[in-house]
Amino acid sequence: MILDGKALSEKRLEILKEQIEDAGLYPHLATVLVGQDPASQMYVRMKHRACERVGIGSVGIELPAEATTQEVLAAVNRLNNDCDIAGILVQLPLPARVDTERVIEAVLPAKDVDGFHPTNLGKLFSGHPAFVPCTPQGIMTILAEYGIETEGKNAVVVGRSVDVGRPMAALLLNANATVTICHSKTQNLPAIMRQADILVSAIGRANFVRADMVKEGAVVVDVGINHDENGKLCGDVDFEAVKEKASAITPVPGGVGPMTIATLMENTFRAARANSCTRVL
Ligand SMILES: NC(=O)C1=CN([C@@H]2O[C@H](COP(=O)(O)OP(=O)(O)OC[C@H]3O[C@@H](n4cnc5c(N)ncnc54)[C@H](OP(=O)(O)O)[C@@H]3O)[C@@H](O)[C@H]2O)C=CC1
Numbered sequence: 025m026i027l028d029g030k031a032l033s034e035k036r037l038e039i040l041k042e043q044i045e046d047a048g049l050y051p052h053l054a055t056v057l058v059g060q061d062p063a064s065q066m067y068v069r070m071k072h073r074a075c076e077r078v079g080i081g082s083v084g085i086e087l088p089a090e091a092t093t094q095e096v097l098a099a100v101n102r103l104n105n106d107c108d109i110a111g112i113l114v115q116l117p118l119p120a121r122v123d124t125e126r127v128i129e130a131v132l133p134a135k136d137v138d139g140f141h142p143t144n145l146g147k148l149f150s151g152h153p154a155f156v157p158c159t160p161q162g163i164m165t166i167l168a169e170y171g172i173e174t175e176g177k178n179a180v181v182v183g184r185s186v187d188v189g190r191p192m193a194a195l196l197l198n199a200n201a202t203v204t205i206c207h208s209k210t211q212n213l214p215a216i217m218r219q220a221d222i223l224v225s226a227i228g229r230a231n232f233v234r235a236d237m238v239k240e241g242a243v244v245v246d247v248g249i250n251h252d253e254n255g256k257l258c259g260d261v262d263f264e265a266v267k268e269k270a271s272a273i274t275p276v277p278g279g280v281g282p283m284t285i286a287t288l289m290e291n292t293f294r295a296a297r298a299n300s301c302t303r304v305l
Pocket residue numbers: 159182183184185186187188189206207208209210213226227228229247248249250280281282284
């Protein structure tokens with residue numbers, strides 16, 4: 025079974041558009057982009073396009089690559105204090121000189137639609153999620169929509185980043201899976217991966233996950249966004265070989281990525297509903 029994140033995201037965006045209309049709200053998402061990285065520019069454009077589709081206004085703040093931590097903090101503070109902004113997304117990665125931690129901690133947790141603020145991550149890890157990072161939340165939506173059970177299952181998450189691997193593990197744990205988190209120092213990684221009923225790969229290496237690392241019948245979720253030797257977009261998983269072994273698998277493109285963006289839109293609507301000072305503009 026191919027887990028069609030693209031189709032599911034389209035469906036969720038349609039539903040969301042109606043919910044936003046019915047609520048009589050015109051939520052706004054602000055993105056903060058520092059520098060001119062073409063991939064980051066593309067992601068921000070994709071997010072603004074999704075906003076437009078569902079009836080969310082978007083404000084794009086762009087700062088030069090030389091911006092200081094103070095300048096980024098000032099931009100975030102202005103957005104925190106702007107009643108019309110429901111959600112704030114600081115596009116990552118920030119240039120190395122900028123103190124990413126300080127910037128993320130400056131975003132008001134109530135506007136942190138990325139779910140990266142320590143308050144929101146703490147809530148997630150304590151089993152009381154508020155805003156949850158969009159990529160792992162989108163993956164949970166895929167699993168739920170396709171009726172994939174997590175309770176009691178062995179879940180293996182490869183990758184421990186704050187934006188994907190760690191919150192993915194917390195969500196699976198909250199959903200009663202038995203969770204193992206692996207990373208670049210993990211010993212016997214293929215043997216651990218072969219134990220997985222649900223295998224999530226968030227590494228960032230083309231064709232890392234081969235068929236011999238996957239248990240027959242496993243559910244395989246591919247978070248990776250890479251380019252193969254021919255420059256073609258691909259995930260972490262050797263899709264053609266692994267799909268023969270897996271009971272279900274997400275493709276790249278068209279799997280996790282579109283669900284990340286749909287979840288961002290859902291989080292922004294939630295932020296707007298909770299934001300007592302959001303007015304209809
Ligand atoms: N589809 C989507 O919506 C999204 C896709 N992505 C993509 O997902 C991938 C991961 O993103 P992100 O989590 O931000 O990346 P990071 O680079 O922050 O983290 C990668 C993780 O993979 C681990 N890792 C790297 N190499 C190996 C290895 N050989 N064996 C085991 N573990 C390894 C690292 O371990 P260690 O900690 O030890 O260094 C690290 O924990 C990227 O391709 C990114 O583009 C990211 C966000 C959203």
